Amino acid sequence: MPAVRLENLTKRFLTTAAVDSVNLSIDSGEFVVLVGPSGSGKTTCLRMIAGLETVTSGSIFIGDRDVADVHAKDRDVAMVFQSYALYPHMSVAENMGFALKIKKVASAEIERRVREVAATLDIVEELPRKPRTLSGGQQQRVALGRAIVRDPAVFLFDEPLSNLDAKLRMAMRSELIKLHHRLDTTMIYVTHDQIEAMTMGDRIVVMNEGRIQQVGAPLAVYDDPSNAFVAGFIGSPTMNLLNGTVRQRQGAFAFNTDDLSFDLPPSHVAAAGGAITIGIRPELLSLEAIPDAVEMAGKIETVEHLGADTILELSTAGPALVAKLARNDQVRYGDSVRLWVDAEKILAFDGATGERLRAQPPLNP
Numbered sequence: 001m002p003a004v005r006l007e008n009l010t011k012r013f014l015t016t017a018a019v020d021s022v023n024l025s026i027d028s029g030e031f032v033v034l035v036g037p038s039g040s041g042k043t044t045c046l047r048m049i050a051g052l053e054t055v056t057s058g059s060i061f062i063g064d065r066d067v068a069d070v071h072a073k074d075r076d077v078a079m080v081f082q083s084y085a086l087y088p089h090m091s092v093a094e095n096m097g098f099a100l101k102i103k104k105v106a107s108a109e110i111e112r113r114v115r116e117v118a119a120t121l122d123i124v125e126e127l128p129r130k131p132r133t134l135s136g137g138q139q140q141r142v143a144l145g146r147a148i149v150r151d152p153a154v155f156l157f158d159e160p161l162s163n164l165d166a167k168l169r170m171a172m173r174s175e176l177i178k179l180h181h182r183l184d185t186t187m188i189y190v191t192h193d194q195i196e197a198m199t200m201g202d203r204i205v206v207m208n209e210g211r212i213q214q215v216g217a218p219l220a221v222y223d224d225p226s227n228a229f230v231a232g233f234i235g236s237p238t239m240n241l242l243n244g245t246v247r248q249r250q251g252a253f254a255f256n257t258d259d260l261s262f263d264l265p266p267s268h269v270a271a272a273g274g275a276i277t278i279g280i281r282p283e284l285l286s287l288e289a290i291p292d293a294v295e296m297a298g299k300i301e302t303v304e305h306l307g308a309d310t311i312l313e314l315s316t317a318g319p320a321l322v323a324k325l326a327r328n329d330q331v332r333y334g335d336s337v338r339l340w341v342d343a344e345k346i347l348a349f350d351g352a353t354g355e356r357l358r359a360q361p362p363l364n365p
């Protein structure tokens, strides 16, 4: 039985559908990340699961229960927000134990559980302190601790690390992954940050404009995006997406954009009637010749040395391209270079709808 199941879940605010017919089944113990740009409906989705937002249509099941008529406090979920929402007049211990106190759990038991969770989060010494005396990272731990103490069936996280600086965010990211391994509880995590999604999720759910665009394991989505939106959203640096046209030329398919033109394998473009978008991951572009590959001329416009990697921005006869190379200290701003990319690895999308054009199996001879 899935831990959480959403069926045609929809939320309208006046005329706009913030969440539009979302279907999703989450396994028990799974860490699922909803990821998408601001306004794509992630928070609204989470708030409906938590019972903090009414549902326009569709259903939510937690375990085998349809929770339509179940009050937020009885759903056995705990939500952690971006704003830690700690009670300022209560100590850390009181904040962490508050939900149990409301449930009339005995105070000795509350104290025991609060201390136990505080120990795993390394905030035992902070227990008597007030939230305002803590750093952002410590406050976030308290907010986490307050959720863990309740021992819920499902954790809901809404961008819980967004207010932390980059270094702390990375540290908390790996702590949350470890916490998930330890607790083995179902977690639904919302973020706009695709790197966070890729590194944390067992599966990621890419959302845009209230709709699910794709669901899958991080690398499966990376390798096999189902449309141009997902292709451009997942991955850093972002995939090169080139809008152009394709036409048949002496038995081959020629892709054209501005003054740039090269042949694509027929398998990529069998379904394209004119407008096409092609996608090239930056790491697929090479400054070294690849046999039988697409070759083009470029000029280096920027060089970023990141240490292990070197990122180039190149101008071409068509759109600018971003290339990700292994460390390369030979390249210079202004250099004219040749670029190669294995045509079989280029992705193709319908130029009008953005839908992926799948490689067609070759016809039997």
Ligand SMILES: Nc1ncnc2c1ncn2[C@@H]1O[C@H](COP(=O)(O)OP(=O)(O)O)[C@@H](O)[C@H]1O
Residues within 6 Å of the ligand: 013, 016, 017, 018, 019, 036, 037, 038, 039, 040, 041, 042, 043, 044, 045
């Ligand atoms: N209470 C509300 N009233 C009206 N519109 C809302 C409300 N909450 C969210 N929205 C709209 O719903 C859409 C989705 O919002 P939200 O779920 O917060 O997205 P995300 O969390 O992905 O940034 C946005 O267009 C937002 O403006």
Ligand SMILES: [Mg+2]
Residues within 6 Å of the ligand: 042, 043, 044
């Ligand atoms: Mg949000």
